[in-house]
Amino acid sequence: MRYPESFTIAGRRISPPLVLSPMAGVTDSPFRRIAKRCGHVGLIVTEFISVEGLTRGNMRTHDMMRYTPEERPLAIQIFGYDEVRMRWAAEIAEEAGADFVDINCGCPARKVINGGGGSNLLRDLPQLRKILTEVKKAISIPMTVKIRAGWDDKSINCVEVAKLIEDCGASMVTLHGRTRVQGYRGWANWDLVREIKQHVSIPVSGSGDIMRPEDAMSRFETTGCDAVHIGRGAIANPYIFRQTWETMNGLEPYRPTPVEMHELLLLFRDYLREHMPEKGVIGRMKMLSAQFLRGVPNGAHLRTAVLRSQTVAEMEPLFDDYFALAEKFGIDHDLQCARDENAELAECGV
Ligand SMILES: Cc1cc2nc3c(=O)[nH]c(=O)nc-3n(C[C@H](O)[C@H](O)[C@H](O)COP(=O)(O)O)c2cc1C
Structure with missing residues (x-):
């Protein structure tokens, strides 16, 4: 199969279609620069940034928006509930020079949920619509959205949510195919990525459990997704983007000395x-x-x-x-991630 070389977000070509997934406490500017150095990261998403902190002038929160030019193209991810603050924060992100504003609808952390944001928005679709409508009106750069499969096993609604997201004018949707209740247990359900792809015409990216180049390739093959996000696999191995690109193009994957x-x-x-x-x-x-x-x-x-x-x-x-x-x-491993270790990391993250 020929793997996609690029994808397009609202007319902007992203190549290769490999995205550094947002990770709170991990994908800060120094880590993003390292990933970029290792090569072939098509797009970077910042760790999520609180709209409460941003719009109340919290300096530490503002500091999270700092980036260096080599990190671009860059999506700044924001999370929150109140549509006015979300709009305001999106404007701040645009002013900071972001290429895209990404809305977090996936974070399972209790603190975030209690504030109404993150994956709570998957069970409050009227509020999600309000937020996306307000943000879309306020910014001239493209808006993208990252979601989970649903709140729990009984309320998997990501296809419906993806359609709503497209309807509100977003330019890409990313699915991490676990539910909020699932946290980071089990495996991400990539069948849902395929389903979303069949129901919307904006680009669809999938996220979850890509730890080596072959994982990414099989996801492109089986879901028809436009891009893949790589999170924990990039902590274990920041060369994973380069190695994936090379493997997709029939080349021998690079092994750092x-x-x-x-x-x-x-x-x-x-x-x-x-x-x-x-x-x-x-x-x-x-x-x-x-x-x-x-x-x-x-x-x-x-x-x-x-x-x-x-x-x-x-x-x-x-x-x-x-x-x-x-x-x-010599080093007797391929920098591949120890999955259990990374599951633990996820549990203490978001
Ligand atoms: C430590 C950690 C922090 C995370 N922080 C965020 C975040 O800020 N925003 C977000 O949308 N997802 C966040 N995620 C979810 C990842 O972006 C990704 O969707 C998830 O880990 C599954 O992909 P992976 O198996 O490639 O890591 C986080 C995950 C981890 C492990």
């Missing part, structure tokens, strides 16, 4: 330092290290030591030792 992986970790450190105070850097370094420092024989103790480090300076000689071992013995 230990030296490159070492350099990428240090680059991440530098980007983090540009973006946040030092005390925030260590936790974020541990996130990527936990994924990167796997698969080297006799390397486990170094990984553990990195994860116990109190400062970045403490980590650096451990990286040197780890990647020296990697050079000598």
Whole structure:
């Protein structure tokens, strides 16, 4: 099969059709730059940003909108309930230079639901319509929407919601095929992506459980979707976009050398330092290290030591030792994500 090389959102060509999925606490600007560096990310979506924080002048929330030019094309994702604040926040995102505004209708976190936003909107369609109508009126850049399958197994309504979304003038819909109640358990239902695709004419992207290039390829084949979002698979392996693009084009997927992986970790450190105070850097370094420092024989103790480090300076000689071992013995994994570990990450995320 010939895989799509690109897709189009309201006349704007996105190539390749591989999207870095929004992940709160993960896809901040330093991580997005790293993903982009590794290559072949067609579109980036920011982590979700609270419209309450944005419209009440919370500086930390505004800070979440910072990005560097290399991250574009970029969709800024917002979440909330009140249509006036949603509209206002969308205007702020447009002013910040976003290429698209993405509306979050999928977050399952209690705090978000209690405020009426995220996946709560899947069971309050009149409010969802109001929000989308207001946002659409207010901005001149395209509006996109990310949803879940429905609230629970008994109320799967994503096809109806996707039609509503199209009707309100959105330019793309993305489905993460789990219900709110399901959280991150089980598997995403990609049959629903295919169903949505049959019922709307705007581009449809699917999200859920793409951990290696073959997963993305089989989703394109079986659903006819226009794009795929990759989330946890990109934390485990930021090269996944490049490798997917290469595999889709019949090429041998790229395998980074230990030296490159070492350099990428240090680059991440530098980007983090540009973006946040030092005390925030260590936790974020541990996130990527936990994924990167796997698969080297006799390397486990170094990984553990990195994860116990109190400062970045403490980590650096451990990286040197780890990647020296990697050079000598090779890395015995394909950077593929340990699914259980990432499910845990999701549970503590959103
Ligand atoms: C830690 C974490 C944070 C997330 N934050 C967001 C978010 O801010 N907005 C959103 O629409 N989805 C969010 N998601 C959902 C992902 O974008 C994605 O739809 C989901 O993880 C399934 O895809 P995956 O298996 O490729 O990770 C988050 C997921 C994780 C694991």
